[in-house]
Amino acid sequence: MKSLLKKVLSESQFASLRDAQIFYKTSKANQLISSGQSAGLKFASQAKPMASAYYSLLSRQFQREERAVLSGLAKYKADLKEDDANVFLMRRNVHRLEKGLTMRPRRSVFGRDYILETVNVYRKIVAEPSRSMETTGDSLNWAFDVLTAYFRASAVDPVVDHAREVFRSCMPPDGSCAGGGRRVPYKRILDEHPVEYDQLKKLAIKRRSVRWFEQRTVSRDLLDKAFTVAGLSPSACNRQPFRFLVFDDPETVAEVASLPGGTSGFKHNIPVMVVVLGTLDAFYDEKDRHVPYIDGSLAAMSFALALETLGLGSCIFNWPDVERHEIRAEKVLGLKPYERPVFFMGVGYPEPEATVAYSQKRPLEVIREYNRPISKG
Structure with missing residues (x-):
């Protein structure tokens, strides 16, 4: 063990053998904890409902x-x-x-x-x-x-x-005479193609996560145009259990931009922050509990593409379910108990000289699979 610790010491910045020993013991303990957690998760995932329910009682991750x-x-x-x-x-x-x-x-x-x-x-x-x-x-x-x-x-x-x-x-x-019968099922004009495939593909390639923005005001009229497109996205039973909270006051933007962890290092230059908010009061049964996240994400993608057509850029910030972050967001945003952030978005005019990540996407053969064998009955 001492020879291993000396090797660790020689290859690191530890000041003494004691520091290396502490690091070694802590690392081993973490490995054991991680191994135990993995075994517990595997057991819970394969266990009968009562056993997995017991695990959920021990974990706080799902309680919120x-x-x-x-x-x-x-x-x-x-x-x-x-x-x-x-x-x-x-x-x-x-x-x-x-x-x-x-x-x-x-x-x-x-x-x-x-x-x-x-x-x-x-x-x-x-x-x-x-x-x-x-x-x-x-x-x-x-x-x-x-x-x-x-x-x-x-x-x-x-x-x-x-x-x-x-x-x-x-x-x-x-x-009044209501809608005059116009808002009913209708036949689409199938030979009309407002956007060709190649144009849509170019737009999808052009859309990249923008982290550096020009310091100028973003017109609310442009934002509302993009939100209008977002509102046309598919939604389960057309309930649309989401809203967009928009912040464009600099002082408020700074506070909201500090909520998601993915803004570190550039949050000071974001002109507009958008919170994609899911609401769980749209459902009569627990089985629909994931719909706000799905529908909110569909709408947000349409919003992001619409922004590109208006000369604006965006960056979507991941929102992992971390309790202390959730508690802070609930307080800052004044959320109801049944409202949950899906994720956050930064919006603005892209800085012309700034670069964006290339972000090579996974190949078609990996993300697409035809006719996987299924079990019938």
Whole structure:
């Protein structure tokens, strides 16, 4: 052991043999701990539910997510009890009706299990749209048009007929003629190609993580154009359980830019910070707990590409689930218990003389696999 320690001492900056001994013992202890953790994780991953549940009780890593999920469920249920005004329920159910209208062949009666629920939640929200944050009326006009198309397409049925009568008694959004039937399933123009493949590929290559920005103000009009594109991204049942928190005040930017760890060394030159925020109060069941992260990421990618078309650049900062960082972000951003940061983004005009990482991507043959053998039954 002493010969090994002398070798460590000769190849390092340790001041004494004692320092090398301490380093050696600590390293061995860390190796043993790491080995024990690996064995425990392997056991938990292969164990039966009760055994893995026991592991989760010993680990704090999942507790914040569990609390956020439970808080989101409680908020969802509370919104239902409070006069049924739950906008996420309305969005989900209207989208389910849309999918039913697009089916081939279309059933003469569908949606019986949830049509009355859908009409009721629409009726409550349209009577007081500010409660649902749908104050622009666009979503309510969409709901009105889809429900109108649904009842026109539905055959005679006691449940559907009752829901139809309730719907007829509802006021249209804004007390007007609603959307005029425009926001319903439609045929796309398939021979129209606004962007060719080569153009899209060039845009994807051009988009790289920018860490050095010009020190000039970013127009909110440009940001909103990019957010508009982000809002068109796919979302599970069209619930869109995310928001973008935007900070462009220099003092606030400095505080927000210090939250993610990936900004060290250049955070002082970021003009705008964007927080991609997921909300877990959009879901009635734990099975959807990952949707805010998925949908938020889809929207953020569209946002990043849109920024490039407007002469702006961005950098996405990873947000690992570290409790002390989560607690600080919750405090700084004033988050609700059911809100969780997906990740952070820096935005601005790229500095012309600055370089970006080449970031060689994995080859196509690695990221794509056709027809993997599957187990049937």
